[in-house]
Amino acid sequence: MNIDQSKIPQATAKRLPLYYRFLKNLHSSGKQRVSSAELSDAVKVDSATIRRDFSYFGALGKKGYGYNVNYLLSFFRKTLDQDEMTKVSLIGVGNLGTAFLHYNFLKNNNTVISIAFDIDEEKIGSEIGGVPVYGLDHLEAELPDDVTVAILTVPAQVAQSITDRLIKKGIKGILNFTPARLSVPDEIRIHHIDLAVELQSLVYFLKHYPNE
Numbered sequence: 648m649n650i651d652q653s654k655i656p657q658a659t660a661k662r663l664p665l666y667y668r669f670l671k672n673l674h675s676s677g678k679q680r681v682s683s684a685e686l687s688d689a690v691k692v693d694s695a696t697i698r699r700d701f702s703y704f705g706a707l708g709k710k711g712y713g714y715n716v717n718y719l720l721s722f723f724r725k726t727l728d729q730d731e732m733t734k735v736s737l738i739g740v741g742n743l744g745t746a747f748l749h750y751n752f753l754k755n756n757n758t759v760i761s762i763a764f765d766i767d768e769e770k771i772g773s774e775i776g777g778v779p780v781y782g783l784d785h786l787e788a789e790l791p792d793d794v795t796v797a798i799l800t801v802p803a804q805v806a807q808s809i810t811d812r813l814i815k816k817g818i819k820g821i822l823n824f825t826p827a828r829l830s831v832p833d834e835i836r837i838h839h840i841d842l843a844v845e846l847q848s849l850v851y852f853l854k855h856y857p858n859e
């Protein structure tokens with residue numbers, strides 16, 4: 648089935664990796680079908696939302712049968728480009744950056760950090776978690792053209808200038824962990840991740856919706 652991916656709402660697209668991970672586990676345990684109620688319980692998304700999400704990609708669960716796990720998995724694999732390895736760069740090999748380099752992204756999807764940059768002479772030339780660390784001076788020379796995603800874990804004050812260089816070099820998407828609000832051209836995609844905001848939101852929900 649051919650699905651126009653630009654028609655999938657962003658909120659739905661964001662839940663795909665969640666569904667994918669759970670379905671992969673189901674598949675490896677030998678399960679062939681799953682109901683939206685089971686899925687809902689596992690991924691903590693209400694079943695009406697799941698049914699709506701799945702309807703965008705033509706998976707219409709049958710009453711009393713549920714969804715075909717194989718069909719969904721192959722759809723997700725294609726949609727999330729799981730058949731292709733996505734190489735990612737990481738800039739700033741400090742506390743956070745080092746933890747990411749040690750974390751095995753491959754475990755859950757086909758994303759791998761393949762190259763890292765820093766300015767610290769002690770880190771430059773080393774390998775951390777199997778990933779080579781280069782000097783930021785060599786960004787333009789060393790960043791391969793097929794790496795189009797970058798994770799930013801540098802101090803906030805240098806984030807914008809590094810972002811400008813990354814974009815010039817062809818980076819299309821940035822996962823920004825720094826508190827800096829970055830200005831980028833419209834065609835560049837930035838996702839901000841802020842643990843403090845997430846924590847605050849968690850505490851807020853616990854306080855105001857304790858029984859949900």
Ligand SMILES: NC(=O)c1ccc[n+]([C@@H]2O[C@H](COP(=O)([O-])OP(=O)(O)OC[C@H]3O[C@@H](n4cnc5c(N)ncnc54)[C@H](O)[C@@H]3O)[C@@H](O)[C@H]2O)c1
Nearest residue numbers: 739740741742743765766800801802803824825840841842
């Ligand atoms: N989003 C979150 O939830 C969250 C949580 C913790 C920290 N942070 C942010 O993440 C960033 C990194 O935090 P950390 O604790 O790992 O800091 P850190 O000081 O341990 O690491 C920063 C690294 O960046 C390197 N660096 C400095 N200037 C550079 C440059 N111009 N080019 C390349 N590398 C450079 C440093 O040598 C160091 O290795 C900070 O901006 C911090 O505020 C975000």
